[in-house]
Amino acid sequence: MDNVRAGGVDASGHPVERITAEGGEPLRCCLRDARPGEKLLLFGHQPPLPASPYREIGAVLAHAEPCAGPADVTGYPPDWRGRPQVLRAYDERGWIHDATIVHDGRHPEKVIAELLAEPDVVQIHSRNVAWGCYMFTITRPE
Known part of the structure; x- marks a missing residue:
């Protein structure tokens, strides 16, 4: 940024x-x-x-000006709980995986864990439903 x-x-x-x-x-x-x-x-x-x-x-x-960044990068952003998001799953080649879903924003950790349980999913991009804006990336723990 x-x-x-x-x-x-x-x-x-x-x-x-x-x-x-x-x-x-x-x-x-x-x-x-x-x-x-x-x-x-x-x-x-x-x-x-x-x-x-x-x-x-x-x-x-x-x-527009530098900010302190996220308060916490280990949990789901609090402002976005309950907000519908597209969770776009990708494999190691960078190809979209079938596990990609639109989720309602409730219980995001559960949904994310289910997506990462898919053996070929290595990362997930969260995107805004209406505008398509990229929000953040979740990667499979090493």
């Missing part, structure tokens, strides 16, 4: 969009919802995947 903030250009080479939060926008940088009036950047981001036909660039929102 720092390179996008500093350079003002996203993963596609397009200029970032500067917006003011209305409140509730999902922030990739700190894994929480924006508060009204916060200064944000909207830009194209390429989530971590091996080179594959499923590697893509999609929109994300982040604070």
Whole structure:
């Protein structure tokens, strides 16, 4: 995110969009919802995947200025509990796996554990249902 903030250009080479939060926008940088009036950047981001036909660039929102980041990266983001998300499962090649689902946001740890129990699933990307924004990646524990 720092390179996008500093350079003002996203993963596609397009200029970032500067917006003011209305409140509730999902922030990739700190894994929480924006508060009204916060200064944000909207830009194209390429989530971590091996080179594959499923590697893509999609929109994300982040604070315009550096922030402290997520309060906790070991648990599901509290602001997003109960929010429907697409949990897109990937295999080691970076191909989308059949286990991909839309989940209602309730009991996310249970759903994530079920997806990671699939032998070929090595990572999961959480994405916003309506806008498709990439939220975060969950990887299979080593």
